[in-house]
Amino acid sequence: MASSELWLVSAPGEKNANDAWDKLNRCTGNLSVNNKFNIPDLKVGTLDQLVGLSDDLGKLDSTAEVVTRKLVTYFGEVLEDDKSKLEENLTIGNKDMPSYVTKFQWEGAKYPLKQTLKVLSEIIAKQITQIDNDLKAKSVAYNNLKNTLASIDRKATGSLLTKDLADVVKADDFVLNSEYLQTILVVVPRLNIKEWEQRYSTFSSMVVPGSSRMISEKGEHCLYTVTLFKKVIDEFKNAARENKFIVRDFVYDEESLKAGKNERDKLVAEKQRQYAPLIRWLKINFGEIFAAYIHIKALRVFVESVLRYGLPVNFQAAVVEPSKGSQKKLRAELHKLYIHLDGSAAGPIDTFEDSPALMSLGVNEYYPYVFFKLNLDFISK
Structure with a gap:
C-alpha cells in the first residue's frame, strides 16, 4: 500500500486553468506526489446554508471514518487477523484506497449532481447509518455462533476439572x-x-x-x-x-452425548454457511462506505473553498502525498506559496499548531489554504 497519509489541499484557481496546478507542483517539487482532486460543479446555495453545512459535514466526516474503521476491524476479526487477506479485500470497485482517492471521480449515479449540497449530504448520511446498522446485526448473529462454538471447544479441551467428559468416557x-x-x-x-x-x-x-x-x-x-x-x-x-x-x-446418557456431538457439527456447518456471504457483504460494503467517506471529503473541500475564496466557484483541489519525512518542509513551502491568501495567517508556520488561544477555539490546524488530512491507516499495524 502507498502512504497511509494524504493531504487534501485547495487553492484559488487562476485565469488560466492550469496555472494554479503548475504553481502547486513547482512549489512542492520532490517533497510530494500530487494528483488533481476532481470535484464537479455542485449547487452552491446561500452563504448561510454553506456555513451550516460546513459544521454538519465535519460531524458526518467523523461518523463515516468511525464506521469505516469499525467495518475494517470486524473484517479483520472474521478473517482471523490475516492482514494480507484483509488488505486484498479492501477495494472500491477494482481500486485500492490510495488509487481511489488519487484518481477520484464523482459517482453521479449514487450522488446526483442536480441535488443540493444538503440533499447530497443527507443521502450519504442515510447510507452510512444503514451500513452501520447492518454491520451491527450481522456481527451479532455471526459472533453468537462463533462464541457458542468456542465455548463448546473450550469445554472439550480444558482440564479434567472443567472439560466436557463426553469424549473421555464410554x-x-x-x-x-x-x-x-x-x-x-x-x-x-x-x-x-x-x-x-x-x-x-x-x-x-x-x-x-x-x-x-x-x-x-x-x-x-x-x-x-x-x-x-x-x-x-x-x-x-x-x-x-x-x-x-x-x-x-x-x-452417562448415550442420547445426550450424541445430541451434543450433533449440536457441534450443526454449529460448524452453520458457521461455514454464513462465512462466505458475510465476507462478500463486508467486501462490498467496505467499498460503499469508503466511497461515501471520500465523497464527504469532496463536499467539505468544495464548501470550504467557496466559503474561503468566494464566487464564482474557481479553485484547484489536489491530493498531496507527502514524501517520507518531508511533512514539515512541505508544510513550510505551501505556507510560503499561499500566505498571501489570509492576512491572519501571517505568523510563523508553527503558530497555529502551537497557539493555546487558537487551540481553545478548536483551531489547531488552520492554514491560509483549504486543508484536510486523510488517514488511510485502516489496517492496524
Whole structure:
C-alpha cells in the first residue's frame, strides 16, 4: 500500500486553468506526489446554508471514518487477523484506497449532481447509518455462533476439572440401568493417587469395594470411576471434597452425548454457511462506505473553498502525498506559496499548531489554504 497519509489541499484557481496546478507542483517539487482532486460543479446555495453545512459535514466526516474503521476491524476479526487477506479485500470497485482517492471521480449515479449540497449530504448520511446498522446485526448473529462454538471447544479441551467428559468416557465405564447402584466420576490430583486408591472406599459405608479405576490422565489430574449405592452419593461427595477429590456432575446418557456431538457439527456447518456471504457483504460494503467517506471529503473541500475564496466557484483541489519525512518542509513551502491568501495567517508556520488561544477555539490546524488530512491507516499495524 502507498502512504497511509494524504493531504487534501485547495487553492484559488487562476485565469488560466492550469496555472494554479503548475504553481502547486513547482512549489512542492520532490517533497510530494500530487494528483488533481476532481470535484464537479455542485449547487452552491446561500452563504448561510454553506456555513451550516460546513459544521454538519465535519460531524458526518467523523461518523463515516468511525464506521469505516469499525467495518475494517470486524473484517479483520472474521478473517482471523490475516492482514494480507484483509488488505486484498479492501477495494472500491477494482481500486485500492490510495488509487481511489488519487484518481477520484464523482459517482453521479449514487450522488446526483442536480441535488443540493444538503440533499447530497443527507443521502450519504442515510447510507452510512444503514451500513452501520447492518454491520451491527450481522456481527451479532455471526459472533453468537462463533462464541457458542468456542465455548463448546473450550469445554472439550480444558482440564479434567472443567472439560466436557463426553469424549473421555464410554458405556463400559459405568454400571447402567441399575435400580440401586450408580457409577460416578471423580477428579483426583496426580499427587494424591495413592491416597485415593487406599481411602475412597472409606468415604461412605456403601461403596462397592474395588470398583474404582482410572480412565483418563491429563496434566495434573486423573479421572477415576467409582460405583456406590445411589442413596449415599451426597455423603460420598462431601467426604471426597473434604479430602480434595472433586466429584464431577455427570450422568452417562448415550442420547445426550450424541445430541451434543450433533449440536457441534450443526454449529460448524452453520458457521461455514454464513462465512462466505458475510465476507462478500463486508467486501462490498467496505467499498460503499469508503466511497461515501471520500465523497464527504469532496463536499467539505468544495464548501470550504467557496466559503474561503468566494464566487464564482474557481479553485484547484489536489491530493498531496507527502514524501517520507518531508511533512514539515512541505508544510513550510505551501505556507510560503499561499500566505498571501489570509492576512491572519501571517505568523510563523508553527503558530497555529502551537497557539493555546487558537487551540481553545478548536483551531489547531488552520492554514491560509483549504486543508484536510486523510488517514488511510485502516489496517492496524
